[in-house]
Every structure is written in structure tokens, then in C-alpha cells.
Amino acid sequence: xxxxxxxxxxxxxxxxxxxxxxxxxxxxxxxxxxxxxxxxxxxxxxxxxxxxxxxxxxxxxxxxxxxxxxxxxxxxxxxxxxxxxxxxxxxxxxxxxxxxxxxxxxxxxxxxxxxxxxxxxxxxxxxxxxxxxxxxxxxxxxxxxxxxxxxxxxxxxxxxxxxxxxxxxxxxxxxxxxxxxxxxxxxxxxxxxxxxxxxxxxxxxxxxxxxxxxxxxxxxxxxxxxxxxxxxxxxxxxxxxxxxxxxxxxxxxxxxxxxxxxxxxxxxxxx
Numbered sequence: 001x002x003x004x005x006x007x008x009x010x011x012x013x014x015x016x017x018x019x020x021x022x023x024x025x026x027x028x029x030x031x032x033x034x035x036x037x038x039x040x041x042x043x044x045x046x047x048x049x050x051x052x053x054x055x056x057x058x059x060x061x062x063x064x065x066x067x068x069x070x071x072x073x074x075x076x077x078x079x080x081x082x083x084x085x086x087x088x089x090x091x092x093x094x095x096x097x098x099x100x101x102x103x104x105x106x107x108x109x110x111x112x113x114x115x116x117x118x119x120x121x122x123x124x125x126x127x128x129x130x131x132x133x134x135x136x137x138x139x140x141x142x143x144x145x146x147x148x149x150x151x152x153x154x155x156x157x158x159x160x161x162x163x164x165x166x167x168x169x170x171x172x173x174x175x176x177x178x179x180x181x182x183x184x185x186x187x188x189x190x191x192x193x194x195x196x197x198x199x200x201x202x203x204x205x206x207x208x209x210x211x212x213x214x215x216x217x218x219x220x221x222x223x224x225x226x227x228x229x230x231x232x233x234x235x236x237x238x239x240x241x242x243x244x245x246x247x248x249x250x251x252x253x254x255x256x257x258x259x260x261x262x263x264x265x266x267x268x269x270x271x
Contacts, residue, residue, distance in 0.1 A: 001169050002030035005102040005132075007091060007122065009036070010067050013108030017137040018071075020144035020266060021106045024135070025080040027146030027173065032082040033102070034071065037094040038064045092125040099130040103169075109138045109263050119260030127241040127256075127269050133166035134241070136260060136267040144266055148235030150174040152209070153225045153255070154181050156193040159240025163270040164198055167238040168205055170268065177202065177209040178232060182224050184216030222258035229264050241269035 006021040008014070021032045038060060068084065075082050087094050091112065099105055111120045120136075127134045137144070150171055154160050164171075171177050179198050195211050202209050214224045229237050242256045259267060 001028045001103040003101065003103045004030050004032045004106060005095065005098055005104070006032055006034050006106045007095060007108070007112070008034045008067070008071070009091065009112040010063065011108070011110070011112045013110045013112070013137065013139045016139050016141040017106050017108050020135060020137045020141060022078055022080045023144040023146060024104065024106070025082070028169065030081070030103075032080060033098070034075075034082060034084050035094055035098055036064060036068060036084070036086040037091040038086060038088050039090055091122055092129075095122070095126050096129055099126065099132040102132050104268075105130060105132055105134045107134060107136055109136050109260060109267075119257055123260055124242075127260075128271050130271075133163065133268055133270045136263055136269060138263045138266065141266060145235040146170065147173050147175055149176045149178070149233055150236040150238060151178045151180055151225070151229050151232060151234040152198070153221075153237065153239035154179050154195055154198050155240070156195070156197070157240050158192065159242065159271055161193060161198070161240070163238050163240045163268065164201065166270045167236075167268050168202075168207070170236060171202065171207050171209075171238070172205065174207075174236070177207060178228075178234070179209045179211045180225060180228055181211075181213050182216055182221040183213050220255075220258060222255045225255075226259070226262075226264045234265055236268060237263065237265050238268045241271040 001024060004021050004024050006017060024030060025032045068086065095105060105126055107123045107126060109120055109123060112122055123134065123136050152164060179195055181195050199209050199211055214228055216224055
């Protein structure tokens with residue numbers, strides 16, 4: 001994971017995801033590309049001709065320039081390679097464009113446009129539409145331990161399989177790997193691929209893992225996995241993203257939707 005694409009925006013999650021991206025770069029001798037997308041589209045109530053939005057354009061540009069100078073000054077003292085891209089447009093579009101030649105995308109769990117219930121719209125969009133794994137960093141994170149313990153949420157689905165493959169570089173460095181399945185009513189008991197298939201795949205790549213079955217006991221699978229990650233001291237969780245349609249997950253409270261809303265540790269996902 002040497003080509004790391006970082007979403008840059010002046011929000012409360014910037015510090016945590018910046019630290020995670022830098023830690024990844026150090027761990028893999030990689031390069032961080034900081035992508036700052038600047039959108040000048042500011043719809044205002046009653047502003048049918050966009051006149052008010054135009055007045056804010058210089059202010060938006062000034063704020064973006066100030067943020068870039070601030071971060072460039074700080075990054076000059078970091079022991080990691082980096083470069084900067086600033087482009088106009090929505091963050092989702094720009095991230096997806098540059099994802100094609102990136103090994104991992106780093107975004108925050110919180111919505112970059114301010115406090116909002118539920119998972120970040122940006123994280124959900126890139127997780128579904130990018131063909132690149134996405135590292136979702138909780139705002140409470142103070143860095144990312146590349147060699148720490150890792151837990152893989154396994155349900156045998158194509159999404160879980162893609163996430164497992166995508167996470168292989170990280171799992172190869174992890175101090176321990178746990179392949180966890182959630183059993184019980186309402187969990188994915190009918191695996192497309194059994195847990196042993198995931199373990200065999202890792203074994204072929206020299207990665208040893210422990211297979212565990214976690215009882216649901218009336219809890220949501222996301223709660224069970226989150227508790228297992230915290231109790232086991234995991235620094236990374238790996239899971240497939242949106243095995244069901246995103247709208248259905250948001251209505252019914254699917255595992256991805258709930259986990260993105262409040263990930264206990266950095267979360268690597270692939271759809």
C-alpha cells in the first residue's frame with residue numbers, strides 16, 4: 001500500500017485521518033497524495049440566480065489556500081513522502097477519479113460537511129463506487145498501528161472476500177489476525193464461502209489467523225464485531241462493504257451502515 005490518497009477538508013476528522021495516512025506511508029515506505037477538492041456550489045434559500053454564492057467564492061478560495069499552507073508547513077517536518085492536488089468539484093467525484101491509481105483511500109467516519117446522524121456520505125460513496133479499498137478512520141483515532149492486531153469480519157460474501165484480498169498487505173504486517181464470524185439468528189449463517197476458505201487464502205500468503213465464531217446473543221452483528229475488536233485490542237477491522245443495497249441497509253440498519261456510523265477502530269472496507 002504505497003500509493004495513499006488522503007481526503008483533505010477542514011473538518012474535525014482531518015487530524016485523525018492525516019495521522020493514519022502518514023503512519024501508512026511510514027509502514028509501507030509509501031507516498032501520500034493529499035487531495036483537496038474545492039466546491040464553489042453553495043445553494044442559498046431564495047438565491048435563484050446564484051448571486052450570493054458567487055460572493056462567497058473568494059472566501060472559499062482563501063480558506064482553502066490557508067489550509068494548504070498550514071498543512072504544507074507541517075508536512076515539511078514529517079518523515080514521509082507526500083504531494084498535493086487541489087481541484088474544483090465535489091469530493092466524491094475527485095476521490096473516485098484519483099482512486100484508479102491509488103492503493104488505498106483514507107477518509108473519515110464523520111461527515112466532512114458537519115455533524116450529522118449516520119455514516120459519512122463520502123465514505124459510503126467511495127466504498128461502493130471505487131475499486132480501491134477504503135480506510136475509514138474514526139475521529140478518536142490518534143494514529144494507525146500498521147503492525148497491530150487485526151480482526152476480519154467474515155461472512156463468506158464476495159464483498160468480504162474482496163476486502164480480505166485488499167487487506168493482505170496490512171494483514172501480513174499484523175501482529176495477529178482473527179477471522180471472525182457472527183452466528184445466531186439474523187446473522188449470515190449461509191456462507192457463500194466457509195471461514196476455512198478465508199483462512200486457507202491467508203495461509204497461502206504466509207498469514208496465520210485464528211478463526212472464531214462470535215455468538216450474536218440478540219445483538220446486532222455490528223455490535224458483536226465492534227465489541228470483539230475492542231476486547232481483543234485490535235487496531236484494524238476489515239470487512240466487506242454494503243452486501244445489500246445501500247438504501248436497504250440505511251432503512252434496515254445493515255452491518256456496513258451501522259459500523260460506518262461509529263467504527264471502534266480504523267476500518268478497511270471493499271465492496
